[in-house]
Amino acid sequence: MYNKFDKLMIKGSIMHTLKNVAPVIWIIIAVLVLCAGLILIFNTTLAWSIIEWSVAALILAVGLIYLFSVFIKTTEQKLKALGIGALCVLGSAALFAMPRLIGGTFGLVSAVLAIIIGLLVLLNAFKLRRDGAGWTGTLITAAAYLAIGFAMFFAESGGRLFSVLLGLYFVVFSFNIFGDALVSLMGNNTAAQKYKRKVRVPLPTFIAAFLPMKMLRTVNHLVEEDPDELLLVERPEQRHEPDMEIYIHTREGFIPGMGHVDIAVGDQVYTYGNYDDATWKLGGFFADGVMVEMDRETHIRMSLEVEKKVLMVYGLALKPEQKKAILERIAALKADMIPWEPLAQQAEKGEIEGNPEDYQDVASQTYRNSRGRFYKFKKGNPFKTYYAVGTNCVKLADSIVGQSGIDLLRVNGIITPGTYLDYLDSLYERGDSIVVARKLYYPENSDAGRE
Incomplete structure:
Protein backbone atom coordinates (compact mmCIF):
# COMPACT_ATOMS: atom_id res chain seq x y z
CA MET A 1 0.00 0.00 0.00
CA TYR A 2 2.86 2.35 0.71
CA ASN A 3 5.27 1.52 -2.12
CA LYS A 4 5.17 5.11 -3.32
CA PHE A 5 6.32 6.24 0.13
CA ASP A 6 8.65 3.36 0.96
CA LYS A 7 10.80 4.03 -2.10
CA LEU A 8 11.66 7.48 -0.75
CA MET A 9 14.72 7.55 1.43
CA ILE A 10 17.50 9.99 1.97
CA LYS A 11 20.75 8.90 0.36
CA GLY A 12 23.39 8.79 3.09
CA SER A 13 23.33 10.48 6.47
CA ILE A 14 21.81 13.90 6.96
CA MET A 15 23.65 14.75 10.14
CA HIS A 16 27.01 13.01 9.87
CA THR A 17 29.11 14.74 7.24
CA LEU A 18 32.24 12.82 8.16
CA LYS A 19 30.81 9.41 7.29
CA ASN A 20 32.92 8.87 4.19
CA VAL A 21 36.07 10.57 5.44
CA ALA A 22 39.09 8.30 5.94
CA PRO A 23 39.53 7.13 9.56
CA VAL A 24 42.98 8.71 9.71
CA ILE A 25 41.35 12.10 9.15
CA TRP A 26 38.96 11.34 12.00
CA ILE A 27 41.94 10.68 14.25
CA ILE A 28 43.59 13.96 13.23
CA ILE A 29 40.35 15.83 13.96
CA ALA A 30 40.05 14.05 17.33
CA VAL A 31 43.60 15.09 18.24
CA LEU A 32 42.92 18.70 17.24
CA VAL A 33 39.71 18.81 19.28
CA LEU A 34 41.53 17.22 22.23
CA CYS A 35 44.33 19.80 22.02
CA ALA A 36 41.78 22.61 21.83
CA GLY A 37 40.08 21.28 24.95
CA LEU A 38 43.34 20.99 26.89
CA ILE A 39 44.40 24.50 25.90
CA LEU A 40 41.02 25.85 27.02
CA ILE A 41 41.47 24.15 30.39
CA PHE A 42 45.10 24.99 31.10
CA ASN A 43 45.84 28.16 29.09
CA THR A 44 42.70 30.25 28.76
CA THR A 45 44.48 33.32 27.36
CA LEU A 46 46.18 31.42 24.53
CA ALA A 47 43.00 29.46 23.76
CA TRP A 48 40.84 32.53 23.37
CA SER A 49 43.47 34.32 21.32
CA ILE A 50 43.41 31.42 18.86
CA ILE A 51 39.60 31.25 18.87
CA GLU A 52 39.15 35.01 18.45
CA TRP A 53 41.55 35.34 15.52
CA SER A 54 40.23 32.14 13.89
CA VAL A 55 36.61 33.27 14.09
CA ALA A 56 37.45 36.70 12.69
CA ALA A 57 39.45 35.13 9.85
CA LEU A 58 36.67 32.67 9.08
CA ILE A 59 34.05 35.44 8.89
CA LEU A 60 36.37 37.42 6.61
CA ALA A 61 36.82 34.40 4.33
CA VAL A 62 33.05 33.89 4.13
CA GLY A 63 32.58 37.57 3.30
CA LEU A 64 35.17 37.46 0.53
CA ILE A 65 33.59 34.32 -0.94
CA TYR A 66 30.22 36.07 -1.07
CA LEU A 67 31.76 39.17 -2.67
CA PHE A 68 33.55 37.09 -5.31
CA SER A 69 30.33 35.16 -5.97
CA VAL A 70 28.71 38.42 -7.13
CA PHE A 71 30.44 37.90 -10.47
CA ILE A 72 28.82 34.48 -11.05
CA LYS A 73 25.38 35.02 -9.49
CA THR A 74 22.23 35.79 -11.42
CA THR A 75 20.98 39.37 -11.34
CA GLU A 76 18.41 38.82 -8.57
CA GLN A 77 21.00 37.09 -6.37
CA LYS A 78 23.77 39.66 -6.71
CA LEU A 79 22.31 42.18 -4.26
CA LYS A 80 21.86 39.53 -1.56
CA ALA A 81 25.41 38.19 -2.02
CA LEU A 82 26.83 41.72 -2.00
CA GLY A 83 25.00 42.61 1.21
CA ILE A 84 26.02 39.44 3.06
CA GLY A 85 29.60 39.76 1.88
CA ALA A 86 29.88 43.39 2.95
CA LEU A 87 28.40 42.67 6.38
CA CYS A 88 30.82 39.77 6.92
CA VAL A 89 33.84 41.85 5.90
CA LEU A 90 32.79 44.74 8.17
CA GLY A 91 32.06 42.32 11.00
CA SER A 92 35.44 40.64 10.68
CA ALA A 93 37.16 44.04 10.70
CA ALA A 94 35.38 44.89 13.95
CA LEU A 95 36.42 41.56 15.46
CA PHE A 96 40.05 42.02 14.42
CA ALA A 97 39.95 45.43 16.09
CA MET A 98 38.16 44.19 19.24
CA PRO A 99 38.80 40.43 19.47
CA ARG A 100 37.68 40.25 23.10
CA LEU A 101 34.09 40.67 21.91
CA ILE A 102 34.06 37.03 20.82
CA GLY A 103 35.08 35.52 24.15
CA GLY A 104 32.79 37.82 26.09
CA THR A 105 29.84 37.07 23.81
CA PHE A 106 30.40 33.31 24.00
CA GLY A 107 30.59 33.41 27.78
CA LEU A 108 27.54 35.63 28.15
CA VAL A 109 25.40 33.54 25.79
CA SER A 110 26.45 30.32 27.54
CA ALA A 111 25.61 31.77 30.95
CA VAL A 112 22.18 32.89 29.78
CA LEU A 113 21.51 29.48 28.18
CA ALA A 114 22.51 27.68 31.40
CA ILE A 115 20.17 29.89 33.44
CA ILE A 116 17.29 29.38 30.99
CA ILE A 117 17.79 25.59 30.98
CA GLY A 118 18.00 25.63 34.78
CA LEU A 119 14.71 27.50 35.06
CA LEU A 120 12.99 25.16 32.61
CA VAL A 121 14.26 22.11 34.50
CA LEU A 122 13.14 23.74 37.76
CA LEU A 123 9.62 24.06 36.32
CA ASN A 124 9.76 20.36 35.52
CA ALA A 125 10.71 19.59 39.13
CA PHE A 126 7.73 21.59 40.44
CA LYS A 127 5.47 19.89 37.90
CA LEU A 128 6.61 16.43 39.01
CA ARG A 129 6.09 17.36 42.66
CA ARG A 130 2.54 18.53 41.95
CA ASP A 131 1.80 15.29 40.09
CA GLY A 132 3.03 13.25 43.03
CA ALA A 133 6.01 11.80 41.10
CA GLY A 134 9.69 11.71 42.05
CA TRP A 135 11.24 15.15 41.68
CA THR A 136 14.38 15.38 43.87
CA GLY A 137 16.85 14.41 41.12
CA THR A 138 15.32 16.92 38.72
CA LEU A 139 15.55 19.64 41.38
CA ILE A 140 19.26 18.91 41.90
CA THR A 141 19.87 19.09 38.14
CA ALA A 142 18.10 22.45 37.97
CA ALA A 143 20.19 23.78 40.87
CA ALA A 144 23.41 22.70 39.10
CA TYR A 145 22.47 24.48 35.86
CA LEU A 146 21.48 27.65 37.73
CA ALA A 147 24.64 27.64 39.85
CA ILE A 148 26.87 27.30 36.78
CA GLY A 149 24.91 29.92 34.84
CA PHE A 150 24.95 32.54 37.60
CA ALA A 151 28.62 31.83 38.31
CA MET A 152 29.53 32.47 34.67
CA PHE A 153 27.33 35.57 34.57
CA PHE A 154 28.28 37.33 37.81
CA ALA A 155 31.49 35.84 39.21
CA GLU A 156 34.84 37.41 38.33
CA SER A 157 36.07 33.94 37.43
CA GLY A 158 33.05 33.32 35.18
CA GLY A 159 35.15 33.49 32.02
CA ARG A 160 37.58 30.97 33.41
CA LEU A 161 34.73 28.66 34.43
CA PHE A 162 33.26 28.83 30.92
CA SER A 163 36.66 27.99 29.41
CA VAL A 164 37.10 24.98 31.68
CA LEU A 165 33.60 23.65 30.96
CA LEU A 166 34.01 24.13 27.22
CA GLY A 167 37.43 22.53 27.38
CA LEU A 168 36.09 19.50 29.24
CA TYR A 169 33.34 19.11 26.63
CA PHE A 170 35.93 19.23 23.83
CA VAL A 171 38.10 16.64 25.57
CA VAL A 172 35.25 14.18 26.03
CA PHE A 173 33.91 14.88 22.53
CA SER A 174 37.34 14.13 21.06
CA PHE A 175 37.08 10.62 22.50
CA ASN A 176 33.74 10.27 20.76
CA ILE A 177 35.36 11.14 17.40
CA PHE A 178 38.32 8.89 18.15
CA GLY A 179 35.89 6.05 18.92
CA ASP A 180 34.29 6.42 15.47
CA ALA A 181 37.71 6.20 13.86
CA LEU A 182 38.72 3.22 16.00
CA VAL A 183 35.59 1.24 15.13
CA SER A 184 36.01 2.09 11.44
CA LEU A 185 39.66 1.00 11.45
CA MET A 186 39.11 -2.21 13.39
CA GLY A 187 35.89 -3.26 11.72
CA ASN A 188 34.10 -5.90 13.73
CA ASN A 189 36.71 -6.05 16.47
CA THR A 190 34.78 -6.73 19.68
CA ALA A 191 37.03 -4.60 21.88
CA ALA A 192 36.64 -1.60 19.61
CA GLN A 193 32.87 -1.96 19.56
CA LYS A 194 32.72 -2.20 23.35
CA TYR A 195 34.87 0.92 23.63
CA LYS A 196 32.59 2.86 21.30
CA ARG A 197 29.47 1.74 23.18
CA LYS A 198 30.88 3.27 26.34
CA VAL A 199 31.68 6.65 24.79
CA ARG A 200 28.83 8.79 23.59
CA VAL A 201 28.69 12.56 23.81
CA PRO A 202 25.45 14.11 22.52
CA LEU A 203 25.33 17.42 20.74
Missing part, protein backbone atom coordinates in the same frame (compact mmCIF):
# COMPACT_ATOMS: atom_id res chain seq x y z
CA PRO A 204 24.50 20.40 22.96
CA THR A 205 20.73 20.67 23.39
CA PHE A 206 20.43 24.12 21.79
CA ILE A 207 22.06 22.71 18.62
CA ALA A 208 20.34 19.32 18.52
CA ALA A 209 16.89 20.90 19.00
CA PHE A 210 17.04 22.26 15.45
CA LEU A 211 18.13 19.02 13.73
CA PRO A 212 14.57 18.09 12.62
CA MET A 213 14.35 21.47 10.87
CA LYS A 214 17.69 20.74 9.19
CA MET A 215 16.36 17.37 8.07
CA LEU A 216 13.27 19.03 6.58
CA ARG A 217 15.35 21.61 4.67
CA THR A 218 17.67 18.90 3.34
CA VAL A 219 14.79 16.71 2.16
CA ASN A 220 12.99 19.63 0.50
CA HIS A 221 16.22 20.65 -1.23
CA LEU A 222 16.78 17.12 -2.57
CA VAL A 223 13.19 16.86 -3.77
CA GLU A 224 13.49 20.19 -5.55
CA GLU A 225 16.94 19.66 -7.06
CA ASP A 226 17.00 15.94 -7.83
CA PRO A 227 14.07 13.72 -6.78
CA ASP A 228 16.00 10.61 -7.87
CA GLU A 229 18.35 11.16 -4.94
CA LEU A 230 15.52 10.05 -2.65
CA LEU A 231 15.85 6.33 -3.27
CA LEU A 232 15.50 3.30 -1.06
CA VAL A 233 19.02 2.52 0.15
CA GLU A 234 19.17 -0.49 2.44
CA ARG A 235 22.40 -1.78 3.90
CA PRO A 236 23.51 -4.95 2.07
CA GLU A 237 24.85 -6.38 5.32
CA GLN A 238 21.55 -5.91 7.14
CA ARG A 239 20.42 -9.30 8.46
CA HIS A 240 17.65 -8.44 10.89
CA GLU A 241 14.11 -7.22 10.46
CA PRO A 242 13.23 -4.49 12.98
CA ASP A 243 11.14 -5.58 15.97
CA MET A 244 10.22 -2.00 16.83
CA GLU A 245 10.43 1.39 15.14
CA ILE A 246 11.01 4.94 16.34
CA TYR A 247 9.37 7.72 14.30
CA ILE A 248 10.72 11.27 14.31
CA HIS A 249 8.33 13.76 12.69
CA THR A 250 8.94 17.24 11.37
CA ARG A 251 7.12 19.70 9.14
CA GLU A 252 7.17 23.37 8.18
CA GLY A 253 6.85 25.89 11.02
CA PHE A 254 8.96 26.72 14.08
CA ILE A 255 7.14 24.61 16.70
CA PRO A 256 6.22 21.68 14.37
CA GLY A 257 9.74 21.91 12.96
CA MET A 258 11.17 21.02 16.37
CA GLY A 259 9.78 17.54 15.81
CA HIS A 260 7.82 14.82 17.55
CA VAL A 261 8.68 11.22 18.50
CA ASP A 262 6.52 8.06 18.43
CA ILE A 263 7.35 4.39 18.79
CA ALA A 264 5.84 1.31 17.13
CA VAL A 265 5.93 -2.24 18.46
CA GLY A 266 4.49 -4.71 16.02
CA ASP A 267 1.48 -3.14 14.33
CA GLN A 268 0.77 -0.67 17.14
CA VAL A 269 2.07 2.90 17.43
CA TYR A 270 2.23 4.69 20.77
CA THR A 271 2.31 8.48 20.76
CA TYR A 272 2.24 10.86 23.72
CA GLY A 273 1.50 14.57 23.75
CA ASN A 274 -0.78 17.47 24.64
CA TYR A 275 -3.76 16.21 22.63
CA ASP A 276 -6.39 17.60 25.04
CA ASP A 277 -6.23 21.28 24.11
CA ALA A 278 -8.96 22.06 26.67
CA THR A 279 -6.24 21.63 29.32
CA TRP A 280 -3.56 23.66 27.53
CA LYS A 281 -1.59 26.18 29.55
CA LEU A 282 0.91 28.60 28.00
CA GLY A 283 -0.19 27.60 24.52
CA GLY A 284 0.20 23.88 25.14
CA PHE A 285 3.55 24.10 26.91
CA PHE A 286 1.74 22.37 29.80
CA ALA A 287 -1.33 20.14 29.44
CA ASP A 288 -2.82 16.85 30.54
CA GLY A 289 -0.60 14.10 29.17
CA VAL A 290 -2.44 11.90 26.66
CA MET A 291 -1.25 8.60 25.21
CA VAL A 292 -2.73 7.52 21.87
CA GLU A 293 -2.53 3.95 20.59
CA MET A 294 -3.21 3.43 16.87
CA ASP A 295 -2.44 1.11 13.96
CA ARG A 296 0.95 1.54 12.31
CA GLU A 297 -0.43 1.80 8.76
CA THR A 298 -2.99 4.38 9.86
CA HIS A 299 -0.29 6.35 11.67
CA ILE A 300 1.93 6.57 8.58
CA ARG A 301 -0.98 7.51 6.30
CA MET A 302 -2.23 10.19 8.70
CA SER A 303 1.26 11.68 9.12
CA LEU A 304 1.93 11.85 5.38
CA GLU A 305 -1.45 12.52 3.79
CA VAL A 306 -3.22 14.55 6.49
CA GLU A 307 -0.49 16.25 8.50
CA LYS A 308 1.98 16.52 5.56
CA LYS A 309 4.95 15.56 7.72
CA VAL A 310 8.36 14.17 6.92
CA LEU A 311 9.12 10.99 8.92
CA MET A 312 12.55 9.58 9.70
CA VAL A 313 12.05 6.01 10.92
CA TYR A 314 14.67 3.98 12.81
CA GLY A 315 14.22 0.22 13.17
CA LEU A 316 15.54 -1.72 16.17
CA ALA A 317 16.29 -5.45 16.14
CA LEU A 318 15.62 -6.85 19.61
CA LYS A 319 16.57 -10.00 21.44
CA PRO A 320 13.64 -11.95 22.92
CA GLU A 321 14.39 -10.71 26.44
CA GLN A 322 14.62 -7.11 25.22
CA LYS A 323 11.29 -7.33 23.41
CA LYS A 324 9.73 -8.90 26.48
CA ALA A 325 11.02 -6.06 28.68
CA ILE A 326 9.61 -3.46 26.28
CA LEU A 327 6.21 -5.12 26.17
CA GLU A 328 6.20 -5.31 29.98
CA ARG A 329 7.05 -1.60 30.18
CA ILE A 330 4.15 -0.75 27.85
CA ALA A 331 1.83 -2.93 29.93
CA ALA A 332 3.01 -1.20 33.11
CA LEU A 333 2.32 2.22 31.57
CA LYS A 334 -1.15 1.13 30.43
CA ALA A 335 -1.90 -0.18 33.92
CA ASP A 336 -1.31 3.36 35.16
CA MET A 337 -3.67 4.92 32.58
CA ILE A 338 -7.34 5.78 32.45
CA PRO A 339 -9.27 5.52 29.14
CA TRP A 340 -10.28 8.93 27.84
CA GLU A 341 -12.60 9.91 24.99
CA PRO A 342 -12.20 12.99 22.76
CA LEU A 343 -15.30 15.08 22.09
CA ALA A 344 -15.74 13.65 18.59
CA GLN A 345 -15.79 10.12 20.02
CA GLN A 346 -18.31 11.14 22.68
CA ALA A 347 -20.54 12.68 19.99
CA GLU A 348 -20.20 9.53 17.90
CA LYS A 349 -21.51 7.49 20.85
CA GLY A 350 -24.33 9.95 21.50
CA GLU A 351 -22.91 10.91 24.89
CA ILE A 352 -22.91 14.61 23.93
CA GLU A 353 -24.88 16.60 21.36
CA GLY A 354 -23.68 17.31 17.85
CA ASN A 355 -21.95 15.44 15.04
CA PRO A 356 -18.35 14.21 15.39
CA GLU A 357 -17.35 16.54 12.51
CA ASP A 358 -18.53 19.55 14.54
CA TYR A 359 -15.60 19.23 16.93
CA GLN A 360 -12.30 20.59 15.66
CA ASP A 361 -10.11 20.31 18.77
CA VAL A 362 -6.77 18.49 18.40
CA ALA A 363 -7.92 15.26 20.05
CA SER A 364 -11.10 15.08 17.95
CA GLN A 365 -9.22 15.60 14.70
CA THR A 366 -6.69 12.94 15.70
CA TYR A 367 -9.50 10.53 16.58
CA ARG A 368 -11.29 11.03 13.25
CA ASN A 369 -8.08 10.52 11.29
CA SER A 370 -6.66 7.60 13.29
CA ARG A 371 -9.51 5.87 15.16
CA GLY A 372 -6.97 5.56 17.94
CA ARG A 373 -7.47 4.70 21.59
CA PHE A 374 -6.83 7.56 24.02
CA TYR A 375 -5.58 7.40 27.62
CA LYS A 376 -4.63 9.78 30.43
CA PHE A 377 -2.32 8.99 33.34
CA LYS A 378 -3.17 8.59 37.01
CA LYS A 379 -1.81 10.85 39.73
CA GLY A 380 1.68 9.82 40.82
CA ASN A 381 2.85 9.06 37.28
CA PRO A 382 5.45 11.53 35.92
CA PHE A 383 3.58 11.64 32.60
CA LYS A 384 0.31 12.82 34.15
CA THR A 385 1.12 16.34 32.97
CA TYR A 386 2.75 16.93 29.60
CA TYR A 387 5.64 19.41 29.70
CA ALA A 388 7.12 20.46 26.36
CA VAL A 389 10.78 20.36 27.46
CA GLY A 390 10.53 17.77 30.23
CA THR A 391 7.97 14.97 30.33
CA ASN A 392 7.38 15.13 26.61
CA CYS A 393 7.08 12.66 23.71
CA VAL A 394 10.83 11.93 23.74
CA LYS A 395 10.90 11.24 27.47
CA LEU A 396 8.07 8.71 27.23
CA ALA A 397 9.51 7.04 24.12
CA ASP A 398 12.90 6.77 25.79
CA SER A 399 11.33 5.26 28.91
CA ILE A 400 10.07 2.42 26.70
CA VAL A 401 13.04 2.08 24.34
CA GLY A 402 15.33 2.04 27.37
CA GLN A 403 14.09 -1.43 28.24
CA SER A 404 16.06 -2.73 25.24
CA GLY A 405 19.27 -2.24 27.20
CA ILE A 406 21.06 -0.22 24.51
CA ASP A 407 23.39 2.60 25.52
CA LEU A 408 20.65 5.11 26.09
CA LEU A 409 20.47 8.81 25.64
CA ARG A 410 21.38 10.36 28.97
CA VAL A 411 20.05 13.89 29.11
CA ASN A 412 19.51 15.60 32.43
CA GLY A 413 18.34 18.92 31.06
CA ILE A 414 16.01 19.71 28.17
CA ILE A 415 15.00 16.73 26.03
CA THR A 416 14.14 17.37 22.38
CA PRO A 417 13.31 15.22 19.34
CA GLY A 418 16.44 16.64 17.70
CA THR A 419 18.62 15.22 20.45
CA TYR A 420 17.07 11.81 19.91
CA LEU A 421 17.46 12.14 16.14
CA ASP A 422 21.19 12.81 16.54
CA TYR A 423 21.53 9.88 18.95
CA LEU A 424 19.68 7.30 16.83
CA ASP A 425 21.41 8.44 13.66
CA SER A 426 24.80 7.95 15.28
CA LEU A 427 23.83 4.45 16.45
CA TYR A 428 22.75 3.51 12.92
CA GLU A 429 25.89 4.97 11.37
CA ARG A 430 28.04 3.08 13.86
CA GLY A 431 26.86 -0.23 12.46
CA ASP A 432 27.32 -2.27 15.64
CA SER A 433 24.14 -1.38 17.51
CA ILE A 434 20.60 -2.73 17.46
CA VAL A 435 19.51 0.22 15.28
CA VAL A 436 19.51 -1.72 12.00
CA ALA A 437 17.30 0.28 9.65
CA ARG A 438 16.66 3.90 8.71
CA LYS A 439 13.95 5.06 6.32
CA LEU A 440 12.61 8.40 5.20
CA TYR A 441 8.91 8.90 4.43
CA TYR A 442 8.09 12.03 2.46
CA PRO A 443 4.59 13.19 1.40
CA GLU A 444 4.80 13.13 -2.39
CA ASN A 445 2.00 15.58 -3.02
CA SER A 446 2.95 18.06 -0.33
CA ASP A 447 4.37 21.50 -1.03
CA ALA A 448 5.16 22.01 2.64
CA GLY A 449 8.54 23.53 3.16
CA ARG A 450 9.25 24.21 -0.52
CA GLU A 451 10.09 27.64 -1.78
